[in-house]
Amino acid sequence: MSGDIYLDNAATTYPKPESVYRAMDRFAREVGGNPGRSGHHRALESGREVLRAREALARLLRVTDPSRIVFTKNATEALNLVIRGRLRDGGHAVITSLEHNSVWRPLEALAGHGDVTYTVLQCGADGSLDLADLREAITPETRLVACTHASNVSGALLPVAEIAEVAAERGVPLLLDAAQTAGRVEIHPEEMGIAYLAFTGHKELFGPQGTGGLYVAPGWDVEPLTYGGTGSRSESSLQPDFLPDRYESGTLNAHGLAGLRAGVEYVLETGVGEIRRHEGELTGILLEGLYSIPGTLVYGPREWEKRVGIVSFNLGEYSSSELASILDQDYGICVRSGLHCSPLAHRTLGTLRRGVVRASLSHLNTPQDVVALLHALREISRRKP
Numbered sequence: 001m002s003g004d005i006y007l008d009n010a011a012t013t014y015p016k017p018e019s020v021y022r023a024m025d026r027f028a029r030e031v032g033g034n035p036g037r038s039g040h041h042r043a044l045e046s047g048r049e050v051l052r053a054r055e056a057l058a059r060l061l062r063v064t065d066p067s068r069i070v071f072t073k074n075a076t077e078a079l080n081l082v083i084r085g086r087l088r089d090g091g092h093a094v095i096t097s098l099e100h101n102s103v104w105r106p107l108e109a110l111a112g113h114g115d116v117t118y119t120v121l122q123c124g125a126d127g128s129l130d131l132a133d134l135r136e137a138i139t140p141e142t143r144l145v146a147c148t149h150a151s152n153v154s155g156a157l158l159p160v161a162e163i164a165e166v167a168a169e170r171g172v173p174l175l176l177d178a179a180q181t182a183g184r185v186e187i188h189p190e191e192m193g194i195a196y197l198a199f200t201g202h203k204e205l206f207g208p209q210g211t212g213g214l215y216v217a218p219g220w221d222v223e224p225l226t227y228g229g230t231g232s233r234s235e236s237s238l239q240p241d242f243l244p245d246r247y248e249s250g251t252l253n254a255h256g257l258a259g260l261r262a263g264v265e266y267v268l269e270t271g272v273g274e275i276r277r278h279e280g281e282l283t284g285i286l287l288e289g290l291y292s293i294p295g296t297l298v299y300g301p302r303e304w305e306k307r308v309g310i311v312s313f314n315l316g317e318y319s320s321s322e323l324a325s326i327l328d329q330d331y332g333i334c335v336r337s338g339l340h341c342s343p344l345a346h347r348t349l350g351t352l353r354r355g356v357v358r359a360s361l362s363h364l365n366t367p368q369d370v371v372a373l374l375h376a377l378r379e380i381s382r383r384k385p
């Protein structure tokens, strides 16, 4: 597997910075205690490690109170927590036509059982959205606006500052799905008036799989998704009412959070601005190269400034799975094909039937990786499918 080129970072980043591997190894060998449970030195150090991860994320997101960042096992769990919490007694939600299944499916499940309804706002393939549609969609019953920060299919960035403003004007909380943007685009929920920000740890924050979380703004607490042991108020049958314990029942993935802490510190040391600049440069090379290959269809905005480092395309008559498999087997290039957990986005792009090949970058990719992909695609385009 060595020597391959990994361009599937929107699924999960690989490789991770060296410091992430070291932090997890150190935790597993040298710490090992259960965070917040016992009073011995291993448990205390484990608790400190989790706190350091929370504080690193608070620095990155410029959140004043780190305890308002709660850990979950991924973005999906964080999104479910808010969607199920806000709509547990019914109500209406507004989402966009670029949402991931981790937003759409929980809403569909609620809508299937009872009093929940929702409106899907139509976006353009470039992530654009008519704010008048949003204003019109919000009714007195609306309890939540949920929106992805960037499409995981096309890479298009959505106008989240404007969406947050409209939601705030109408007194409705905004749930921002930052799974594809945390670590690579500046996001500051307190300054932007975002009530909930869901993130995953294993993408551009460079943590391991099984890590993620949620920022909850003051005044927007919801019922927990899971109840149980927190290591606090153990005498009581009631779930603690303070954060983060209210939402963190059961033993945390401290091994993973040690790695996530190192990943977030890598992002902080490198700087989100530098990460965006590097990925922008690579995305620009990729887009320009793809547009120059005959028979290539590229989806999403033409300018890299309007997207993150995710580019989806199709080539000639190849099916997306056939093309991805040639790239893997003949060239050692890892990309994703088919439908990418977001049928809403595929419908928006007109690729619901065919799917797309998705190449996605991280800060650890090089221009050579992109050039190798373009070279392979040029060769394949000359073959007969």
Ligand SMILES: Cc1ncc(COP(=O)(O)O)c(C=O)c1O
Binding pocket: 010, 011, 074, 075, 076, 077, 100, 102, 148, 150, 151, 152, 177, 179, 180, 200, 201, 212
């Ligand atoms: C936009 C978006 N939201 C949510 C998720 C879910 O993230 P996770 O699988 O880490 O829960 C993903 C994962 O690809 C995503 O791209």
